[in-house]
Amino acid sequence: MTSASFITSDEETRMNKGLPPVVVETRSLRKTYFGKIDVPVLFGVDFRIRKEEFVAIVGQSGSGKSTLLNLLGALDTPTGGTVIINGVDISTLDEDELAYFRSDQVGFIFQFHYLLDEFSCLENALLPITIRHGDASEEDQARVIELLRRVGLGSRIHHRPEEMSGGENQRCAIVRALANAPKIVLADEPTGNLDSRSGQEVFRLMREMNRESGVAFVMITHDDRLAQAADRILLIEDGLVHEISKEEHRKRVASLVP
């Protein structure tokens, strides 16, 4: 676990020449859900994720994994502390700026693909661009079609989500998350709704995209084998985030098996 620091990501990056730049940093990040009963979820979370990294977030159900991911993606606002993405403290942004920021810097992949039924595979994958610019340029289209080919959807670009399998839809969702060339992709159990073969295929593609483009991936997963295949593993427990080694993770998994 990285301790809180008061120097900015940029300065740090310059100091640590040789290491890829930090794309996400949290400082004493706290989140409490207020209601009839206030539910504290995160108690002060500090960590950094660098470009090119593929990070798995593990933890029990209800431990706050999705909450953390929503905070990283600027979908939710923290109760305390800050999230810095690519050098920008996102708590300083208003709603429109956050929307702009998300379309520029962040890609999301959810457990359900959430593709729009009314649009074809290609149109869905182009959405981050069309939302931002009104429509997609020829180059954007060519780039996204190439990405779709890469994930094996070359023959499906004009199909609607209902005409494709769950795995195909999720692969389309991966391309959509990458369409705007974001700095970071946040994936909330991207394989959770797929059979194991499709799940592995989706994971393999994510890993491939991560290696090729250098975009950082943060993936919540319950699949221990997928966690093992990540670069780093962050464990959320009791409202705090601990970085654990793969060895430690293996032991924890093994201890659960009777």
Added chain:
Amino acid sequence: MNVLLRTFVPRRFRFETQLALRHLLSGGGQTVLTVSAVAAGVIIVIFITSLIFGLQDRLTELLTDAIPHVTITVEEPEPRPLARITDGSELSSSRIEQQAPQLKFIDNWPHVVETVRALPNVRAVAPVVSGQAFVSKGANPIGTAVVGADPDLQNVITPVTKDLISGKYLGLRSDEIVIDAELAEDLDVTTGERIRVTSGTNASDSFTVAGIYSRGQGRGSAYVTLRTGQSLFGYGTSVNVVYVKLINIYEADSVADRIMALLPYEAKSWTREFPQFLSSLQVQTASAYLISAFSLIASGFAIAAVLIVSVLQKSKQIGILKSMGTRRRQILRVFILEGLGVAIVGSLLGLVVGVTIVLLLSLFDQPVTRIGQTPEQLFPVRILPFYLGLAMIAAIISTVVAAVLPARRAAKMNPVDVMR
């Protein structure tokens, strides 16, 4: 579709327009429902306005067709109390007595006719002698109004020829008379027979019945030539009234005012003679507007309800769109554009169906109830382009207003809440 979008929609609205279009095209039953609600509103408005304003036109036409639009007479002298004409030195009390009918001459009627004819919007000017007389054949004189006028002019003021069931009016000779069918029945005469006419001044003459007409509005006047009228009522070469027929009947007031300003006579427009008729028209107009407004409000509520359901159904989609950087106002635009699409298609559909219904209704005829009557429309509908346009614009506005609430609701959705 995409080509149209690229051609007509500015780039920054293309995403919203495209999404709204796709929602509508894939909306199925919901789209059909909302489009039908708008169409129903427009149909009701078109139907009501065509029927009520058509009916009003018909009533106004019926009323004004047979009457002069402006009537020029000699001003009634104002009764003056005695105190005002004496020097006030003597104590006097005065009571205003009902004035006895007097002969009121318009001596220089050629000048009146000339002046009025020069005014704009005037179709015809007829100098007329009108009075009461008794008509008899043998025994039992029957009272009737008699109009002495040049048939060619009078026929424009009150179309007698149109209502003739036998004989003629145009080309009437000085010893001929045209009478109402009811009077003919009471006197038991037909065309060609002779009747005697005795005026209030006791002048009497006998006339050949040249024509019998029926207007279906109670007993009408008897018509003689101007010269005959003048001698019958003792007017010499004068007349007592000048009738004016206008091109635009709704400008009767202003024409009457101008005549009063130009000539020393009293000029009354038909609207001043039938104030209750005009006020009943206003009540009808107000009810037409009220019914129209209520039907549009009702269809607005129906549309809002369906759109709210559709927004709730799409909440996950709204969530994912927001997570991808869609701004509030973009979501707002999507759903308002949807409302606009529904409004445009619905009002066009309503226009086509509404006009078709009105045209079909106009084909029905009333059963013929009196002799010589040409069959009239059962529903005197009028297709009025102004109200067609108004119905469409009102429907479009009310639909877009109805879409605002669901759209705001959609825009406010928080992606974290809706995608759990």
